[in-house]
Amino acid sequence: DIQMTQSPSTLSASVGDRVTITCRTSQSISRWLAWYQQKPGKAPKLLIYKTSTLEDGVPSRFSGSGSGTEFFLTISNLQPDDSATYYCQQYNSYVWTFGQGTKLEIK
Amino acid sequence: QVQLQESGPGLVQPSETLSLTCIVSGGSTNIYDWSWSATNSYYWTWIRQSAGKGLEWLGRISASGTAILHPSLKSRVVMSIDTSKNQFSLRLKSVTAADTAIYYCARAVADHGDYFGFWGQGTLVTVSS
Numbered sequence A: 001d002i003q004m005t006q007s008p009s010t011l012s013a014s015v016g017d018r019v020t021i022t023c024r025t026s027q028s029i030s031r032w033l034a035w036y037q038q039k040p041g042k043a044p045k046l047l048i049y050k051t052s053t054l055e056d057g058v059p060s061r062f063s064g065s066g067s068g069t070e071f072f073l074t075i076s077n078l079q080p081d082d083s084a085t086y087y088c089q090q091y092n093s094y095v096w097t098f099g100q101g102t103k104l105e106i107k
Numbered sequence B: 001q002v003q004l005q006e007s008g009p010g011l012v013q014p015s016e017t018l019s020l021t022c023i024v025s026g027g028s029t030n031i032y033d034w035s036w037s038a039t040n041s042y043y044w045t046w047i048r049q050s051a052g053k054g055l056e057w058l059g060r061i062s063a064s065g066t067a068i069l070h071p072s073l074k075s076r077v078v079m080s081i082d083t084s085k086n087q088f089s090l091r092l093k094s095v096t097a098a099d100t101a102i103y104y105c106a107r108a109v110a111d112h113g114d115y116f117g118f119w120g121q122g123t124l125v126t127v128s129s
Helices: none
Strands: A004-007 A010-013 A019-025 A033-038 A045-049 A062-067 A070-075 A084-090 A102-106 B003-007 B018-025 B041-050 B054-061 B067-069 B077-082 B087-092 B101-111 B113-119 B123-127
Touching: A004 A084, A010 A019, A019 A033, A019 A084, A019 A102, A033 A062, A033 B113, A045 A062, A045 B113, A070 A084, A084 B054, A084 B113, B003 B101, B003 B113, B018 B041, B018 B101, B018 B123, B041 B113, B054 B077, B054 B087, B067 B077, B087 B101
Parallel strands: A010 A102
Antiparallel strands: A004 A019, A019 A070, A033 A045, A033 A084, A062 A070, A084 A102, B003 B018, B018 B087, B041 B054, B041 B101, B054 B067, B077 B087, B101 B113, B101 B123
8 A cells, every 4th residue: 555654744834934844655546635624623625726726616715736656735725714723645556545644733 | 604513322332333413504505415515515524532642543435435444443443424314323343441432413515625614513422341
């Protein structure tokens, strides 16, 4: 299975900041990567697929980039509602696998 | 808009079978029709989340009943679909404490591989005597 490593594990930032979360994969996955946001007690919510395509309704403050084995989720102009745990997921190679998550705290 | 809702017991005895059902709803459309759109095909999926293993994809089933399962669980998992009832199901046999998790059903977008656009709210299953 492809291993997914996210960094950092936790992140603290202020309203209005810009933050970047990194996801690295154990082998190349081209651009077959999705990002999810999960709030406590809720299911994950799809934010981005195919590395950089925003799901309908997701604010343009969220953006994704990368290819191969290194990917990035950037959130600009942080809002209090962005406090959540973020996960990457590869869908290049069966079995589909997820990163361990990055917890974002808004100061 | 498709909606998914898991149901099943919250407590299962060790060595017993965990059984969950996911009911799919969304207006007058049925699960069979929710499996295709003009641009995509969709699969019906189970994912679990535990403190020890994080998010783990368990398997998926098509509207026609073809299932693809996680290799490490293949010997213990059965997935089925009942399009007449707009629901699909998961059975996990011989459970242990390691199977304690929040279980989610989701609709997967088939795009090279699968990513997950709609999720149920999740149901906590605890394996304990």
